[in-house]
Each structure stands twice: as structure tokens, then as C-alpha cells.
Amino acid sequence: MSVDLLNIARTGIQASQAQLGVTSNNIANANTEGYNRQVATQASTESQRYGNNFYGTGTYVSDVKRVYNEFAARELRIGQTSMSAAETSYSKLSELDQIYSQIGKMVPENLNNFFASINSVADLPNDLGIRSSSISSAEQIANSINQMQSQLDGQVKQTNSQIESITTRINEISKELGSINLELMKSQGQDSQVLDKQDALILELSQYAQVNVIPLDTGAKSIMLGGSVMLVSGEVSMSMGISTGDPYPNEPRINASIGDKTLNIDPSKLGGQLGALFSFRDDTLLPASTELGQLALGIADTFNEMQSKGFDLNGAVGSDMFRDINDPLMASGRVGSHSTNAGTAAMSVNIDDVGALSGGSYELSYTLATNSYQLTDTQTGKVSPLVLSGSQLTGGAGFSINIDSGAIADGDKFEIRPTAGAATGLKVIMTDPKGIAAAGPTLTSASTNIGNTAVSLNSMDSTATGFQAGSSITFKLDTTLNTYEAFNSAGTSLGPSAAYTGNNINAFGMDFDITGSGTSNSFTFDLAFAEGNNSNAVEMAKLSDVKLMNNGTGTLTSVFENTKLDIGSQTKSAEVRVGSATAIYQQASTRVQSESGVNLDEEAANLLRFQQSYQAAARIMTTAQTIFDTLLSSVR
Structure with a gap:
């Protein structure tokens, strides 16, 4: 029996030593990122029969496993993807919101200053100093819009650069995961350290895009991005890349390639940081840029048109x-x-x-x-x-x-x-302050007019045949037959009666719209310039409050302000999403840590327990040795 005691003591010491090793390793890696605690499983060795009874022969460590819950890990990856997307969106939107608040504030301010300068021209239409100041104000509004567009272009370039950097890192992770899969296929997925490294890489990958993990019978794992792109299959890794934008080159696309095959990826299905960056660029930056262009067109067209009226x-x-x-x-x-x-x-x-x-x-x-x-x-x-x-x-x-x-x-x-x-x-091309068309033609309705017909001037073209520069031109209208005839200041007809379509007439350098109805109504445009005439400048100044844009629903200023408010609203919503996504991630992280994380209090208790087990097994060995020595002494 002494031989059996020695063997039992030996297995007990070896098992306790193994348990102490696993516990010590857990304690040593308590602060190691991505480490999953390990547990040694003990089992009894086969018993032996002595006479009519069976006696135990000791113990052994049957397995050392890492504590890992696939469902909890999947929840953590999903939470990581959502949190990374929310944080990226909030970061980019906050930066854009600051641009609109700090640099963008100059756009409406300069536009208001420009209208104020036009109003000053209306007060003193012959003052060249005020006219020069007005042109300077026009240049300021053009420069502020140019600068704002430059800022938006810079944001696009920065976002594209971030997308490219992330794809480079994804490719690095893809290659590493392929190599890890090769190692795991050799060990049939038993190497805990390699598995921890694999999970850490997959968790990092989930920051950049949505990740789906597919365990394989070989011990390896296949990795899909966005539910549609197989990034890693066994030891084979796919490469992510950036291609020139189509149809706009400065808006690059993302693709995945393996061998000579390339697949364009829909970024809206990726999620994570990549999805957030593409969404920010395509759904926020580009619309903001086109709306700024809308404002630039509105300013240029409005004032150029007003210039042609005076x-x-x-x-x-x-x-x-x-x-x-x-x-x-x-x-x-x-x-x-x-x-x-x-x-x-x-x-x-x-x-x-x-x-x-x-x-x-x-x-x-x-x-x-x-x-x-x-x-x-x-x-x-x-x-x-x-x-x-x-x-x-x-x-x-x-x-x-x-x-x-x-x-x-x-x-x-x-x-x-x-x-x-x-x-x-957008650029101011007027250099001569005398060029501001402050004066306007005088429109007179004939006292004999019947009905409610009215006309409004759109523009004048002095290069057109028949234009009565310095004189006057009278149009006789018949809104029933949709015809008109024009006469000069002497009453001489400038041509036979002609038909017009719709409610617009463009003839002899005069472009105007007609409203109402009536027959034989006459309207005279006095085209003679008069010193001190400010009627057109007054109309220009009034445009600050006129709803010229978006089919008559917004002013020039409101086009920009609406964009600014929309970005502010998006930023606030993104901030709320960050809070919600972070809470979900923290909950998932806590669950993973509760199962797979190292609890130092628990490990300290285990350390004491296995130490005592080791000492007890050693004591058995000492007892067996004493019994053996006594037996030898008794037969001498």
C-alpha cells in the first residue's frame, strides 16, 4: 500500500502544481487586454482492485480551458460596432458644427453687411465712396463662401484619408487572422493564447465594421464584414482597397479583392467607423456643399438680375x-x-x-x-x-x-x-463703383387701361435690336389674344403686333412678366437715366427679406441657416446615440468580464486552496516514506 500512497501523493502534487500554475497565470494576466481566464479541470485516475474492494489511485488535470462565452462575445462585438459608429459620427459632426459656428457665421454676417451697403447706396446713389464700399462688401461675402467651401472640401479630404487608414489597418488584421487560423488548424483550436489574440483582433475589427464570426470544424474562424464580405476564410485573407470615385473622383469607393477578382462594397452595410465615415461624407458633407452652392447661385443670380433691371x-x-x-x-x-x-x-x-x-x-x-x-x-x-x-x-x-x-x-x-x-x-467681377445700377426705369400704366393687368420687369438688354436707350418704349397688350405691339417715344410702332406665350414678353431688350387680364392696356418704360435715381438700389436692399429660394419658401440667408441648423440637430442626435451605444457596450463588457475576466479575490482564494492541497499531498508522501522506513526496520 505504501507504493500506492506514493503514487497518489505524486499525482496530487502534480495536479495541485498545475492548478497553482493556472491560477498564477490568471493573476499575472489580470490586467492583460483581451485575456480570458483559464480553468484547470481535475479528474480521478482509474481505481485498482485489491481483494474485494476498489481503491483510488490519485488524480490528474484532464483539461485546461479558457472561460469563453460566444454569445457574450458576440454581444460585445455588436456593442463595439455601434459605439464606434456613434463616436465617429459625433466626432465628425461636432467638428463640422464648430466650422459652421466659427467660420460659417461670417457668411450670413457678410451677406447682411452687403445688403446694408446696398441700402447706403440707395441713400446716396452718387457717392463713389459708398459705392466702392458696397463692392468691397460683395467681395467679402464671395470670399466667405469661398472659404466655407474650402473648409468643406478639407473635411472631405480628411474623411477620405481616415477611410484609407482604416482599410489599411483592416488589411493588416486580415493577414494576422489568416496566420492565426493556420496555427489553430494545427492545434485544433486548443491554444488559449492564440485564441485570445484572435478574439482581440476580431474585437478591434468590430470597431471598423460589423463583424460576423463563423467557427469552422478545423478550429479556425471565418470572418465576414457587414454580413456580405468574406474577409477571412480559413488561412485565406481578402484585401480591402480604395478605388477612384465614380462618377466623382474625389469621392473614393471601397472594395474587396482576392486574386484578380474585385468586389465593390456598399458602405451603408458595413457599420462601425467605416460606415459612419461614408455616411458623414455622402449624407452630410456633400449635401452641405451643394446647399452652399445653392446660396452662391442665389446671390450671384439675384444681384446680376437686379443689375440688368437698372x-x-x-x-x-x-x-x-x-x-x-x-x-x-x-x-x-x-x-x-x-x-x-x-x-x-x-x-x-x-x-x-x-x-x-x-x-x-x-x-x-x-x-x-x-x-x-x-x-x-x-x-x-x-x-x-x-x-x-x-x-x-x-x-x-x-x-x-x-x-x-x-x-x-x-x-x-x-x-x-x-x-x-x-x-x-463665386467671384465679384465688377471693379468700377460706377457700375452699380442704382437707378431704375420708371414704369407707367396708361390712364385708359381697363382690367387688372400688371407687368413686372425682369431684365433689360441694351444690345438688343430696338432697345430705346435714353428714351422710352410703350407696350400695348391684349391678354385675351395674347398679343403685344411696341411703340417708341414718338408713338411709332417698332413692329407689327406679335403673339406671346405664357405670361412673359421678351422683345426689344425688355423682358417682363404679365399678370391679370384686360384688353388694349398700355405700359410705358421710361429708359432715361436721371441723377439721384435710386429706385433699383431700393429694390435690391429689399431682397434681404424676400423669399427667393426653394420655390419661394426661403430667403437667401435662410438657405445657409437651415443647413447650419440641420447640422446642429444631427450633432445633438449623434451625441444622444453615443450615450446610448456606450451604455449598451458597457453592459456587454461587464457581462464578458463577469464570465471571462480575472477576479483577483477569487484567484487569491484559489491560490490558497491549491497551496493547501499541494502541502497536503506532500504530507501524504512524507507519511508513505515513514511507513516504508518502519517496515524495513521491523524486518532487519
């Missing part, structure tokens, strides 16, 4: 104050052609009515079978048919599309951004 200090019809809204430098970037298009069509967009613009973007598509062109609002999904007249497509909200060259093929698509490039291209 006379400058030299008595000439006013020229443009700002760069023309359809100038190539203002129109760059309005059309993006997809690389998959089979046709050769080159297109441009012409702004026809700034007030009808929404500041949004559209998709233009062509179907050969029906020979139809459709315009789809990318925000609302509303589809509008377009009409092709010659080489021009009409039917857009405030704009038309020109097919400048080439031909469209079946299925070709184009992205239309009518307001793109305007904020960068």
Missing part, C-alpha cells in the same frame, strides 16, 4: 456684379458620368431658375427601348421625365441639361448636381 452711374444698363451663374468656372462639377456608360455623351447643366433649385442631386438615366430620359431625385426618389429638344433636356427643377457632344447609350447614367462648384466659383 442703370449705372454712366447711364448704361447695369452689367453683372458677380460671375455669371452659367460661367464654366461656376458650372464645373455639375455632371458626373459613370465609368460603366457605353455611350460617349458629354453633358453640361444650365441653371434656368435659381429659385426652383433644391440644392439636391439627381440621377439621369436613358432607356433606349422607350427612348426616354428620366431624372431621379436621389434624396426623395421622385422620378421626373425629361423632354429632349434638339440637344437639350428640359424638365429639371430649375435647370436644363445640354448634350454637348457624343451620344447616349442604353442604360447610361449620369449624376447631376446643379449647384456643385458654385461656392468655389
Whole structure:
């Protein structure tokens, strides 16, 4: 029996030593990030029969396992993805909100200052100093919009850079996970240290995108991103990459490739930091940029149009104050052609009515079978048919599309951004303070007019044939027959009676709209310049409160302020999401720690218990040795 006692003592000492080793390792790694505590499982060795009885032969450590709950780990990954997405959105939106609060505040301030300067011109229309100050105010508003657009462009570049950095890190993790899978397939997934490293990498990966983990029979794990992209399958790793934006190069896309095969990824399905960055760029930055362009177009078009309604200090019809809204430098970037298009069509967009613009973007598509062109609002999904007249497509909200060259093929698509490039291209081109058209023509209705017909001047063109510079021109209207005839100051007809369509007449350099009805009504435009005339400057100053934008629902200032308020609202919502997502993550983290984390109090108790077990087993060995020595002494 002494031999049995020695063996039992030996197994007890070995088992206790193993338990002490596992416990000590847990204590040593209590602060190691991603460490899962380990537990040694003991079992009894097979008993032996002596006579009619069975006697135990000792114990052994049957297994050393890491404490791991896949369900809790999955909850933690989901919580990590949501929290990372919320934090990224809040960080980017907060930065943009600060830009609008600090730099952006100059836009409405300078616009108000410009209106104030126009009002000063109206008070003293002949004062060149005030006129010069007004041009300086116009330059300030143009510069502030240029600067604001530069800030937005900088945010786009910064966001693209962050996306590229994250994809680089994802590729590094992908390669590491592939190598780890190879190790696990060799050990059949038994190496706890390798498994901890794998889980830590997967948890880090879940910051960047949604992660789905698929355990394999080989001990390895396949990793999917966003539920659709297999990033790692066994030891094979896929590579993430960035490709040039299509149709706009400065808006790169993300793809995944393995070998010679490349797959474009829908960023909206990725989640995490990547999904948040793409969403911020495409759903916040780009709309903010197009809305700023809408404001730039509104300012340029409004004041250029007002200039064409009046006379400058030299008595000439006013020229443009700002760069023309359809100038190539203002129109760059309005059309993006997809690389998959089979046709050769080159297109441009012409702004026809700034007030009808929404500041949004559209998709233009062509179907050969029906020979139809459709315009789809990318925000609302509303589809509008377009009409092709010659080489021009009409039917857009405030704009038309020109097919400048080439031909469209079946299925070709184009992205239309009518307001793109305007904020960068806005510039004051007037240098002579005398050029401000403060004076306006005088409109007189004939005393014999019957009915409620009224006219409103849109613009004048002094280069048009028949324009009565320095004199007057009278239009006799018949709104029943939709005809008109024009006469000079001497009463001589400038041409036979002509028809007009709609409610607009554009003839002899005069463009005006008609409202109401009546027959044989006459209206006279006095086109003679008079010193001190300020009627057009007064009308300019009034435009600060006129709802010119978004189909008559907003002022020039409100276009910018609405964008600012929307960004502020998004920032506040993102802050709330951060709080909620963080709470969910902390709850999941606490659950994981309660199961897999090291509890030093518990491990200290285990250390004492296994130490006592070790000492007791050693005591058995000492007892066995004493018995053996006594037995030898008795037979000497």
C-alpha cells in the first residue's frame, strides 16, 4: 500500500502544481487586454482492485480551458460596432458644427453687411465712396463662401484619408487572422493564447465594421464584414482597397479583392467607423456643399438680375456684379458620368431658375427601348421625365441639361448636381463703383387701361435690336389674344403686333412678366437715366427679406441657416446615440468580464486552496516514506 500512497501523493502534487500554475497565470494576466481566464479541470485516475474492494489511485488535470462565452462575445462585438459608429459620427459632426459656428457665421454676417451697403447706396446713389464700399462688401461675402467651401472640401479630404487608414489597418488584421487560423488548424483550436489574440483582433475589427464570426470544424474562424464580405476564410485573407470615385473622383469607393477578382462594397452595410465615415461624407458633407452652392447661385443670380433691371452711374444698363451663374468656372462639377456608360455623351447643366433649385442631386438615366430620359431625385426618389429638344433636356427643377457632344447609350447614367462648384466659383467681377445700377426705369400704366393687368420687369438688354436707350418704349397688350405691339417715344410702332406665350414678353431688350387680364392696356418704360435715381438700389436692399429660394419658401440667408441648423440637430442626435451605444457596450463588457475576466479575490482564494492541497499531498508522501522506513526496520 505504501507504493500506492506514493503514487497518489505524486499525482496530487502534480495536479495541485498545475492548478497553482493556472491560477498564477490568471493573476499575472489580470490586467492583460483581451485575456480570458483559464480553468484547470481535475479528474480521478482509474481505481485498482485489491481483494474485494476498489481503491483510488490519485488524480490528474484532464483539461485546461479558457472561460469563453460566444454569445457574450458576440454581444460585445455588436456593442463595439455601434459605439464606434456613434463616436465617429459625433466626432465628425461636432467638428463640422464648430466650422459652421466659427467660420460659417461670417457668411450670413457678410451677406447682411452687403445688403446694408446696398441700402447706403440707395441713400446716396452718387457717392463713389459708398459705392466702392458696397463692392468691397460683395467681395467679402464671395470670399466667405469661398472659404466655407474650402473648409468643406478639407473635411472631405480628411474623411477620405481616415477611410484609407482604416482599410489599411483592416488589411493588416486580415493577414494576422489568416496566420492565426493556420496555427489553430494545427492545434485544433486548443491554444488559449492564440485564441485570445484572435478574439482581440476580431474585437478591434468590430470597431471598423460589423463583424460576423463563423467557427469552422478545423478550429479556425471565418470572418465576414457587414454580413456580405468574406474577409477571412480559413488561412485565406481578402484585401480591402480604395478605388477612384465614380462618377466623382474625389469621392473614393471601397472594395474587396482576392486574386484578380474585385468586389465593390456598399458602405451603408458595413457599420462601425467605416460606415459612419461614408455616411458623414455622402449624407452630410456633400449635401452641405451643394446647399452652399445653392446660396452662391442665389446671390450671384439675384444681384446680376437686379443689375440688368437698372442703370449705372454712366447711364448704361447695369452689367453683372458677380460671375455669371452659367460661367464654366461656376458650372464645373455639375455632371458626373459613370465609368460603366457605353455611350460617349458629354453633358453640361444650365441653371434656368435659381429659385426652383433644391440644392439636391439627381440621377439621369436613358432607356433606349422607350427612348426616354428620366431624372431621379436621389434624396426623395421622385422620378421626373425629361423632354429632349434638339440637344437639350428640359424638365429639371430649375435647370436644363445640354448634350454637348457624343451620344447616349442604353442604360447610361449620369449624376447631376446643379449647384456643385458654385461656392468655389463665386467671384465679384465688377471693379468700377460706377457700375452699380442704382437707378431704375420708371414704369407707367396708361390712364385708359381697363382690367387688372400688371407687368413686372425682369431684365433689360441694351444690345438688343430696338432697345430705346435714353428714351422710352410703350407696350400695348391684349391678354385675351395674347398679343403685344411696341411703340417708341414718338408713338411709332417698332413692329407689327406679335403673339406671346405664357405670361412673359421678351422683345426689344425688355423682358417682363404679365399678370391679370384686360384688353388694349398700355405700359410705358421710361429708359432715361436721371441723377439721384435710386429706385433699383431700393429694390435690391429689399431682397434681404424676400423669399427667393426653394420655390419661394426661403430667403437667401435662410438657405445657409437651415443647413447650419440641420447640422446642429444631427450633432445633438449623434451625441444622444453615443450615450446610448456606450451604455449598451458597457453592459456587454461587464457581462464578458463577469464570465471571462480575472477576479483577483477569487484567484487569491484559489491560490490558497491549491497551496493547501499541494502541502497536503506532500504530507501524504512524507507519511508513505515513514511507513516504508518502519517496515524495513521491523524486518532487519
